[in-house]
Amino acid sequence: MDTKVEASGFALSRRRAGGERREKVLRQVIAVIAERGYDRTRFADVATVSGVAVSTLQFYFGSREDMLVEALHRSIEEEVLALESSYRPESSPWERLVALVDRGLDPAAQITGKMLLEFWHASARDPQLRAVGAYLCQRYRQPFIDAIRAGVEHGSFRTADDPEDVVTVLNGILEGLIIPRVLEHDYYHVQQVRKIVMRTLAGLLDVSESVSTDG
Amino acid sequence: MDTKVEASGFALSRRRAGGERREKVLRQVIAVIAERGYDRTRFADVATVSGVAVSTLQFYFGSREDMLVEALHRSIEEEVLALESSYRPESSPWERLVALVDRGLDPAAQITGKMLLEFWHASARDPQLRAVGAYLCQRYRQPFIDAIRAGVEHGSFRTADDPEDVVTVLNGILEGLIIPRVLEHDYYHVQQVRKIVMRTLAGLLDVSESVSTDG
Amino acid sequence: MDTKVEASGFALSRRRAGGERREKVLRQVIAVIAERGYDRTRFADVATVSGVAVSTLQFYFGSREDMLVEALHRSIEEEVLALESSYRPESSPWERLVALVDRGLDPAAQITGKMLLEFWHASARDPQLRAVGAYLCQRYRQPFIDAIRAGVEHGSFRTADDPEDVVTVLNGILEGLIIPRVLEHDYYHVQQVRKIVMRTLAGLLDVSESVSTDG
Amino acid sequence: MDTKVEASGFALSRRRAGGERREKVLRQVIAVIAERGYDRTRFADVATVSGVAVSTLQFYFGSREDMLVEALHRSIEEEVLALESSYRPESSPWERLVALVDRGLDPAAQITGKMLLEFWHASARDPQLRAVGAYLCQRYRQPFIDAIRAGVEHGSFRTADDPEDVVTVLNGILEGLIIPRVLEHDYYHVQQVRKIVMRTLAGLLDVSESVSTDG
DNA sequence: CATGAATGAGACTTCATTCAT
């Protein structure tokens, strides 16, 4: 997988000094960003949390920006990797989709949600980050697209639309629902929403209710 | 309408000095935030764009935070107002929904999208802003809920779900699709996506295809 | 005279905020540079000496570099201006030259010497500064050239060389002697050196001893 | 020669570790100083140029200051040594002087010129460096003084001045002309200047034109 | 002999804010 990333050209140019400790600190950077936000994450914050001197952070990552970007990148990267391995290959296409959607709606993934929000926000003004984002997004979409294609071929799904566009809408739902989850809006009812999303998906792919409601 | 806002308790405490000019500058603040982002909008930026001295901005708005919050609030407020008047009262429930969704998907509303992203992002860390957000969000949802309720009563919609939850999902879609629109991801195809969203909505409300496909 | 400078294109682009106080501080910057050297002059040093906050210095001058360059420029500029008015117009060419040389050898002009050394040193690596230096140098040379030309025309000087080149050598002497003066080398004997320089000059211009030895 | 230096008391206290490699690096330090200037020469610069780790440089030279001073010292020292052996002992006094002056005016010695400028500049604030400088300067002057004394004794020169003072002025010229050379001022014409300097010198020592103009 | 890791001191710079006018 790493090879793929390298090949994508987004691998960070300089892997600066530091071994395990650097890796550990990087995790902490992610945590701090999730808590304080990208723009408000200072060297000092990370230094406090990690117990590492500010100058050491610079030694590890170069500049503040570099540190933040690497953490953001790494965080999203891992989410995508997790998604890519979130279902068993032998599952039916529908089961795979259900697993993917459930992961996308997972109410426990608060940090992931916050990091995504940070990523979108930061990308909106940073072309380079946006490029990375486009690449990661494409990988995020792929498992969905694959599952739908498999279902269509297998005959269990039927749809007049391009699976790509279906996934665009489906991801739209999953990403859009991150907002009320992260902001903890109280009109957001996990169970009911999940049911409706599943039914919607079933409708889009013309899957019988009996199959779809067991999730 | 203003009364409503006042009643909500979110009206800014001090309506500071400055008449028309203040109003004009406020627009410019919105523009600057949309372009540079909330956190990166400095007094100096607004001063440059508006040609007003920094100290005058402070005179108008109080602190930087006050200025930003007011601009954010105002911007979202206006979007909500626009939404609330985006359909003719005599329209059928389905027509109303279509109008609302079309507004939500409007590819021209780049600035609105960016401001929403800013709002979500800022809200994630500011409880007060989040409270305002919850209130605005509720108002944003209301026209959708009303339309669905009207359709159900009128007999043109049928659904086992609580209209509130349906709207949660529907808004999820609309908000989620803001992301690829703002970030200009190229997998986002307006027309196809619109069609799928409409069909999804029709499916959820058990509206016959013939009606739904005319939009 | 100021017009001339403006016309030369070297006038500093932004005359930043601050009135008299700024001017006063600028003097102090010069003093600090003369004492500590260009590269070692920090905002903090000037702040301490002038009693002005560091941030105010930035407010006045922009950046550290801008502050230093302006001080350097101003300092040399003034020396040139002083030189240009160091003799009475009605003096004989020889008297004018003597006045110019005496000013160049003035043992009291320690600060000027140090600033010149700073200027040369800084110019060696800063093309922009070097351009300013070339311009100032030209103006520095002019009075010497004028005096020699006047003497030649008047018949009191005779030389086979281009006055420009004579001045190059003459200025070489004056500038070269700044070194032992500034470094306080003890082999430097003001009176003897002055006499030799004058005699040298007299020799170059074929002026009779009787005239030259009265200085 | 080395003995002489030791005797002078300026030998660097600790001749630190590192054999040939150290020597090679020292050359590179000189080059870096000539290019970047004394104050702006960092360990990192030398490390980059030499391919030696920063910590190794410290191991070689001690502190940054030590490294810079040693390089400066070495550089000037070598120039002096070169000067001391720049003429053949059997030459006539005038020939010796001409050789010395020609070396002083050598337009190819850009690095030497820059290093001298660095030395003067650094000396202006560092008493210890100034002491070294005074010693080196004295040695620099000696060959000139010797030549003049020899000429006077031999009867080919005649002067009412102390040869020491004549050398002060002569060196003043040579050093002063380094400035336009290093700064590449375009009014500096090597050939014409050389001729004038030679004639000046001939005048000071009462040497007949016929002898002096052959250089 | 040589080096990488880690760090503290010190500098510049940005920016919101206060104050006098």
Place this chain on the structure above:
DNA sequence: CATGAATGAAGTCTCATTCAT
């Protein structure tokens, strides 16, 4: 009503230096 002057707080960054290997 509006502004310029002045400043303190806070952050990033550079760099020499110490230490363990």
